[in-house]
Amino acid sequence: MQFKKSDLPKILDSMAKEATVLAPMKVKGNSKFAPWGTEGELDFGAQNVLLPPKDCLFPQTEKMYRFETDGLKVNDFEVINESRPTVLFGLKGCDMQSILCMDDVFLTKGYVDDFYKKKRDDLLTVCINCTTVAKECFCDSMGGSPNGHAAADIQLYDLGESYQVKAQTEKGQKAVDSWQQYCNKDEGEIKEIACELKVDMDGVPEKLAGMFEHPIWEEISRKCVGCGICTFLCPTCYCFDIDTTKDGAEGTKFRCWDSCMFSEYTRMAGGHNPRPSKKERVRNRFLHKLEYFKERYDKNLCVGCGRCVAKCPVNLDITSFIDQVKEVASHE
Amino acid sequence: MSQMQEELRQKAKELLEKGEVRYIIGWGKGRFHHRPPIFIYQAEDVDKLVWDEYCVANLGKYLLDDKFPEGKIGICVRGCDSRAVVRLVQDKQVKREDVCLIGLPCTGKVDQEGRELVKCRDCMHRNPPVYDIVLGEPVEEKGNPDRFKRVEELEKLSSDEKYEYWSNVFDKCIRCYACRNVCPACNCRECFVDQYRVGWQGKQKNCMQNQIFGLTRAYHIADRCIECGECERVCPVGLPLMELNRKLIKDLNSLFGPYEAGVNPDVKPPLGEYRLEDPEEYM
Ligand code: SF4
Ligand code: SF4
Ligand code: SF4
Ligand code: SF4
Numbered sequence: 001m002q003f004k005k006s007d008l009p010k011i012l013d014s015m016a017k018e019a020t021v022l023a024p025m026k027v028k029g030n031s032k033f034a035p036w037g038t039e040g041e042l043d044f045g046a047q048n049v050l051l052p053p054k055d056c057l058f059p060q061t062e063k064m065y066r067f068e069t070d071g072l073k074v075n076d077f078e079v080i081n082e083s084r085p086t087v088l089f090g091l092k093g094c095d096m097q098s099i100l101c102m103d104d105v106f107l108t109k110g111y112v113d114d115f116y117k118k119k120r121d122d123l124l125t126v127c128i129n130c131t132t133v134a135k136e137c138f139c140d141s142m143g144g145s146p147n148g149h150a151a152a153d154i155q156l157y158d159l160g161e162s163y164q165v166k167a168q169t170e171k172g173q174k175a176v177d178s179w180q181q182y183c184n185k186d187e188g189e190i191k192e193i194a195c196e197l198k199v200d201m202d203g204v205p206e207k208l209a210g211m212f213e214h215p216i217w218e219e220i221s222r223k224c225v226g227c228g229i230c231t232f233l234c235p236t237c238y239c240f241d242i243d244t245t246k247d248g249a250e251g252t253k254f255r256c257w258d259s260c261m262f263s264e265y266t267r268m269a270g271g272h273n274p275r276p277s278k279k280e281r282v283r284n285r286f287l288h289k290l291e292y293f294k295e296r297y298d299k300n301l302c303v304g305c306g307r308c309v310a311k312c313p314v315n316l317d318i319t320s321f322i323d324q325v326k327e328v329a330s331h332e
Numbered sequence: 333m334s335q336m337q338e339e340l341r342q343k344a345k346e347l348l349e350k351g352e353v354r355y356i357i358g359w360g361k362g363r364f365h366h367r368p369p370i371f372i373y374q375a376e377d378v379d380k381l382v383w384d385e386y387c388v389a390n391l392g393k394y395l396l397d398d399k400f401p402e403g404k405i406g407i408c409v410r411g412c413d414s415r416a417v418v419r420l421v422q423d424k425q426v427k428r429e430d431v432c433l434i435g436l437p438c439t440g441k442v443d444q445e446g447r448e449l450v451k452c453r454d455c456m457h458r459n460p461p462v463y464d465i466v467l468g469e470p471v472e473e474k475g476n477p478d479r480f481k482r483v484e485e486l487e488k489l490s491s492d493e494k495y496e497y498w499s500n501v502f503d504k505c506i507r508c509y510a511c512r513n514v515c516p517a518c519n520c521r522e523c524f525v526d527q528y529r530v531g532w533q534g535k536q537k538n539c540m541q542n543q544i545f546g547l548t549r550a551y552h553i554a555d556r557c558i559e560c561g562e563c564e565r566v567c568p569v570g571l572p573l574m575e576l577n578r579k580l581i582k583d584l585n586s587l588f589g590p591y592e593a594g595v596n597p598d599v600k601p602p603l604g605e606y607r608l609e610d611p612e613e614y615m
Contacts, residue, residue: 030504030569050568051506060506060537135364223369225393228508229568243535256535262509264526313510313566314389315366 001176001183002164011179012036012089019085019124022056024049033088044090046132048305052235053088053095057102057119060232061256064115064242068250075249083118087175089126094139094305096127096149098235104297105238115255124171127152128163130193136306138197138319144303147192159188197309199322201290201300207325208291212283216328220321221282223314224261230308230316231259231285236301239265260284286321336436337383339467340408343434347406348375353432354403357394359387365444369394383408385442388449390562392416392516395426405431410438412451412560414460415594416516419558422597425519435463437471451561454479454574461595482572483579502542504569511563511573512549517556517593524548546576554580555601558594587611 003011013036015021022033027040032051034040043049068076091099106116130137130146139146148155153172157164164186167173231237241258244251258265261282266275275281293301302318309317340358347353358381360370367387370380371394391413398405409417414433420426437459440452456479459470489497509525512518525533525545532548534541550573557577564573585591588602588610 028500028504061535222371222394222397225510225513227510227513227566228506229510229566232506232508233568241535245534245536254536256537258535259508262526264528309363311568313514315362315368317363317366320363 002159002162002186002188003179003182003184004162007182008163011182014178015087015089015175019087021087021089022053023089036089042090044128046130046137047134047310048092048095048137048307050233050307050311052098052233052305052307053091054098054102054235054238056086056088057099057116057123058106058238058240058257061254062115064253064255066250066252070249080252081115081118083122085122085124086119087124087126091125091127091149091152092130092139092305093127093144093146093149094137094142094303095235096125096152097139097142097144097299097303098305099125100151101236101293101297101299101301101303102238104299108297124154124175125152126154126156126172128156129158129190131158131191133193133195134306134310135196136309137195137304138199138306138309139304140195141197141199141201142300142302142304143201146195147190157190159190162188164188164190195304197306197319199319200326201322204322204325205291205294205300208287209295211325212287214328216324217279217283220316220324221278224278224282224316225314226261226263226278226281227313228259228261229311229313231261232257233307233311234302235305235307236289236303260288282316286318289318290322334384336468337381340383340434340436341378341381343465343467344372344378344381344406345375347432347434348372348378352404353406354401356381356406356408356434357391358408359383359389359391381408383436385440388441388565390416390514390516390560392420393514393519395420395431396519399426401430404429406434407431408436409433409460409463410436411455411457411460412558412562414462415457415558416560418462418594418597419516419556420519422594422600423519423556428597432465433460433463435460435466437466437468439471449561449565450574451565454559454561456559456592457595462597480578480582482575483582486575486579498543499539501571502546503539505537505542505546505571506569507537507542507545508568509545510566510568511571514562514566515553516558516560516562517553518549520552524552546571546573550576550580553577555584555591555603556593557581559592587613 012021016037021036023036024043025034025040026043027034031049033053063080065079067074106113127149129148133146153169154176155166155168165176167176239258239260240255242255244253267273289302309319344356355371355373357371359367360380361382362368365386367382369389369391372378391407421428441449443449454476456476458473533544561574567573584602591602593601
C-alpha cells in the first residue's frame with residue numbers, strides 16, 4: 001500500500017495526538033529531529049540532519065534522580081525516569097543502524113540501562129529510503145544501505161509523489177493500520193541507489209588490532225583540535241559522565257554526553273591522565289569505531305552517516321583514515 | 333595562485349634542506365575541497381603543500397602543541413595566522429625566535445560552493461603584519477566599513493529583546509568547545525570550563541550553562557580577539573559568535589582607544605596594561 005506525500009502532514013498530525021513525533025526539520029537555522037507541530041520546516045534532503053537522533057533515547061543531559069539530605073542522612077530519594085511514546089519519523093538507514101548500535105550498548109551483555117530501555121520501548125521507528133546521497137555518505141561501505149533498514153518498525157519508500165509503506169514489526173503494523181484511510185494500492189517502482197563515497201572495510205578491524213603502537217596515530221592526530229564535534233554529531237557515540245547539582249539540602253544527579261576527544265575525559269583522581277595527548281585520543285576514537293566495537297558486538301560503530309566527515313573543522317576524515325590503514329604496512 | 337604555490341614549495345624546500353626549520357606547518361589536500369593543516373618534515377614532501385582559495389583553517393594555534401621545539405618551526409601565515417602568532421608571542425606562549433613566519437598575502441578564501449567566507453569578507457589585514465619571509469606581492473587592503481554595523485543594530489534592542497536574542501543563540505550551542513579550541517586567543521593552560529573541581533561551569537547542556545560558557549569565553553578574550561573569525565567558522569550549529577566578540581571590541585575601543593589585537597607586537601592589549609589615563613568606570 002502507499003499514501004500520497006500531500007497526506008503526510010495529516011498522518012503526522014494523527015500520530016502526534018498520541019506520541020511525540022520527531023521528524024527531520026530545520027528549526028531557526030538548526031537542522032535536527034524536532035517535534036512535529038512546533039515551529040520549523042520538514043527537511044528530507046540528501047544530507048542527514050546535522051544533529052543525530054540519539055538525543056531522544058540518550059539525551060545530551062538527562063536527570064537520573066533527585067535527593068534530599070540531612071547531614072550524612074538521605075531523607076528523600078526519587079528516581080526520575082521520564083518517557084512518553086515517541087515516533088522517530090524519517091530516519092535514514094544510517095541513523096536506524098546507529099540505534100541498533102546503541103541498543104547493543106545499553107541493553108545487552110548483562111546490563112540493561114533502565115533510562116534507555118524505557119525510552120526505547122516507547123519508540124516507534126519509521127525509516128525512509130534515500131533517493132539521493134550526499135557526497136559524504138558512505139553507509140553502504142559500513143554494513144548499511146541508503147535503500148532502507150530491515151530493523152525499522154515501518155519502512156517507507158519514496159516513489160516521488162507518494163510513499164510506499166511496509167510494516168516490518170507488530171508495533172509498526174499497528175501504526176500502519178490507523179493510516180488506512182490515506183492509503184491505496186501500490187503502483188510505481190522503488191529505485192535503489194548507492195553511495196558515491198566508498199571505503200573498503202575488508203580486513204580493517206583485524207589489521208587495526210595489531211596497530212596500537214603504529215606511528216600512524218602520531219601522524220594523523222597532529223591536526224586534530226580536540227573539540228567535541230565528531231563525537232557529539234556522531235549518532236553512535238554514547239559516552240557519558242554523571243554529575244550532581246546541589247542547592248542546599250536538595251540535589252539532582254544527571255548524566256550528560258561526554259567526549260573521548262576532550263582532554264579531561266580520562267583524567268583520574270590525583271590528576272593522572274592515561275590519554276595525555278591527542279594521539280591517544282584520536283587512536284581511541286578510531287579504534288572504538290572500527291575495531292573494539294566490532295570485536296564486542298560484531299558491528300561497525302561507524303555507520304557511515306558522514307556527519308563528522310562534513311563537519312570536522314580540520315577534515316580529520318574517517319574515510320581517508322580507512323584508506324590509509326589499507327595502505328600502510330602493519331608494523332613500521 | 334598556482335605560482336604562489338610553486339614559490340611556497342620552493343621556499344619550503346630550501347628552508348628544510350638548509351636546516352633552517354625543523355618542519356613547516358601549512359595546508360595540504362583533503363578528501364573533497366578541504367585543505368587541512370599539514371606538517372612537513374622532509375624536503376621531498378614539499379609538494380604536499382597547497383596554496384589556493386580553500387586553505388581555510390588558521391594555523392597559529394598548532395604552535396602550542398610544540399612549545400619547546402627542537403629547532404625552528406616554519407609556519408605559513410596569512411594576515412590572520414600572522415596575528416595569531418603575534419598574540420601567542422605576546423602571551424609568552426611561543427618564543428618569536430622559535431618560529432619562522434612564511435608570509436602569504438591573501439585575497440580571501442571560499443567554501444565548497446565558491447562563496448567567499450564571512451571571516452574573509454570581514455578581514456582587515458590580508459597582508460601578514462609580521463613575517464620573516466614574504467612571498468608574492470602585497471595585496472590591497474579593503475578594510476571593513478561594516479565592522480560594527482551588526483553590533484550597532486543589536487545595541488538598539490531593549491534589554492529584554494537582547495536577552496531573548498542571546499538566549500535563542502545559546503540554546504543551540506552543543507558545547508563542543510570547537511570555538512575555544514581553534515581560538516588563538518584562548519591559550520590558558522587550563523580553561524575555566526575544564527576546572528571541574530572548582531565548578532565554574534556545569535556539565536549540563538542547557539541554555540544557562542551554555543551562556544555561562546559563551547559569555548565567559550567572550551569576556552576572557554575581549555582585548556585579545558584578533559577577529560580571525562575561526563570560532564564562527566567552525567561552530568557546527570552556526571552561532572553568530574563574532575557579534576559578541578565585536579561588541580566587546582567596540583566597547584574596549586571606546587573606553588581605551590582603538591586597538592587591534594595581534595597587529596603590532598609592541599603594543600600591549602588594553603586590559604593587560606595599566607595607564608594613568610585609563611577610565612575608572614569599574615573602580
Ligand atoms: S577529529 Fe575533528 S571534529 Fe574530532 S575532535 Fe578532532 S578536530 Fe574536532
Ligand atoms: S564516525 Fe562519523 S561517519 Fe561514522 S557514524 Fe560517526 S559521525 Fe557518522
Ligand atoms: S574569538 Fe574567534 S575571532 Fe576572536 S581570536 Fe578567537 S577564534 Fe578568532
Ligand atoms: S563551537 Fe558553537 S556549538 Fe560548539 S561550543 Fe562553541 S558556540 Fe557552542
